[in-house]
Amino acid sequence: MSTHSPRTKKSRHFQDASQDDTKRLRTRALILDTAIAVMAKNGIERTSVMEVAEQAGLSNGSFYYHFRNKTELVEAVAGAVAAALVREVDEAISGIEQGTERVALATMLFIERGLQDPTWGRLIVHALSDLGEFREQIFAGIRKDVGIGIRQGYFKTVDSPALYAMLLAIVSAAMREALVKRDDSIPAMAAQAILRVLGIDIVAAETVVTNAKKTLRKGHVWSQRPQRA
Amino acid sequence: MSTHSPRTKKSRHFQDASQDDTKRLRTRALILDTAIAVMAKNGIERTSVMEVAEQAGLSNGSFYYHFRNKTELVEAVAGAVAAALVREVDEAISGIEQGTERVALATMLFIERGLQDPTWGRLIVHALSDLGEFREQIFAGIRKDVGIGIRQGYFKTVDSPALYAMLLAIVSAAMREALVKRDDSIPAMAAQAILRVLGIDIVAAETVVTNAKKTLRKGHVWSQRPQRA
Structure with missing residues (x-):
């Protein structure tokens, strides 16, 4: 390669x-x-x-x-794009150990990547509304990071498919809103909502997201970016 | 009438x-x-x-x-069904004053109504994935109850369209999972997730949802039910 x-x-x-x-x-x-x-x-x-x-x-x-038709093609492309982005985000945050920061960074990177390339963004919103054949690959990313946070004792939640479906729905709604409104504050808002669902209190969630934003600005993550920019 | x-x-x-x-x-x-x-x-x-x-x-x-075609008809029906259910739920909880309990009850009633009649359930999931012409009516329900909770000092959040979009996405994902899995615990799980996003801590969110379940069992709400059963 x-x-x-x-x-x-x-x-x-x-x-x-x-x-x-x-x-x-x-x-x-x-x-x-x-x-x-x-x-x-x-x-x-x-x-x-x-x-x-x-x-x-x-x-x-x-x-x-x-x-069979264009609908089937769009679904396959959307699922493949979403699954590829899950892998990219996972690689980008590979140096981060804390479950809370991993979840915050993954959420923000995922949404921001969708905004950089609106075609990818729309395909990902599409994929997340109906996970289809890539369901397991898309679930894998969020399940891994939530699992790390649960084992570290940060997240007070049960590991369940319904939980991951709700968290992905937050990501999808946030990306859709951000694509329409061009509002830069939405990725951080989504990260805070997800941390709150996972049982992090509001003050701690804000601190985690503020730190995650600093990490993003320092360029410590997203080393894969040039590959796709 | x-x-x-x-x-x-x-x-x-x-x-x-x-x-x-x-x-x-x-x-x-x-x-x-x-x-x-x-x-x-x-x-x-x-x-x-x-x-x-x-x-x-x-x-x-x-x-x-x-x-113009069936797609347009399904979208209009889905939006109309979702907007009608928002009004029904609003009437059903009209006697409840506390913002936290209103949000918990509305979430659970909305999802459970979708499960009682899977056709309505699937139409509502469809409507929430693309709010379309009924966007304002569907937003109105959740905005009202969140507003009550903010004024009462319970919810630590800003009033923003992106927030409502994320909360509705949780409702939609929960309803979809519940329709597929036939899992009775999902409506309460969704209500807790929504309260957490709104800044209620996990212990308090659990108490609110437990009380809301009792209210539902006592039949204090959902007086409109026979009309549509």
Whole structure:
């Protein structure tokens, strides 16, 4: 991978992830990568199956072997984008040990990444409203950090799918509002709401988020950013 | 309205709401009422525009004057159902003064009503994922009760659209999980999460929700229930 330029890396994200898979999965990954590139250029609404197939160098027939229609394609792209961002955020905060700060940073990074690239943002909002086939991968990120906080004794909560669904719903609603309102304070607001749900009191939640903002400004996290910027 | 039987009331819900309006709005309300009845019988997926038009005694042409397609109809029905439930819940808790208990009761009643009638439940989840034309009516319910709690000094939070969007997202995610899992503990879990976001500490949030459950069991609220059961 180190021989690719950042640009090439970006456009081959899902293909790289499946290098050892069968031809079927490689073609599927090629379609997802191509669809993201076309959607970033034209917007999600104005992206046609025909253009994605053409850009990927595939016949319509071979496209429809992988995806029944545009709805199925958008769902797969949205889920793949959300799952990829969960992995990116996880790598970005790999040096952070405290569960509370991990949750705050992950929330803010996730939402801010969606705002940097509104096509990704809209796809992620879409994915979080119906987790589909990527449900486990998307749950994994938040479950890991909440688990760390529970073991460290910070979070007073039970580990349950309904809890993760509610926390992801907060992230999704915050990202949607932030995309519409262009309000920079929303990622921190979402991080505080999530910490509160997890049982952190308001004063402590504010301190954690203030520290997380400082960490973000110092550039101690998000080392992966240039890869996708 | 007192001359209607409960049954008649139910099937004319949206028509009653527009008695003084023009013919156009009455026909629109007739379509919404008919669509709800057909969806409750057949499910949302298997409801066709043709059947709704036929049951409403309208030609396809006159149906399409009001709604461009099924997607538009489902969105309007979902928004109308969610807005109607907000009004019902507001009436049901009209005797409760404490902001914290109002928020807990409203959350649990709203979700439990969705579970009693899964068609309504799915329509409400749909409405909350994209608030559309009923946004203000749906926001009004939660804004009122949160406002009461802020004025009473219980809630430590700012009054902002992003906050309401996050709280409604919790309600929506909880209702979706509860519909899938048939887990009775989810409405109370959602009420606690919402109180925590609003700045109530975990011990106090648990007490409020325990009291709200007692109030529900005693039947002190939800006097409107027979109307729609």
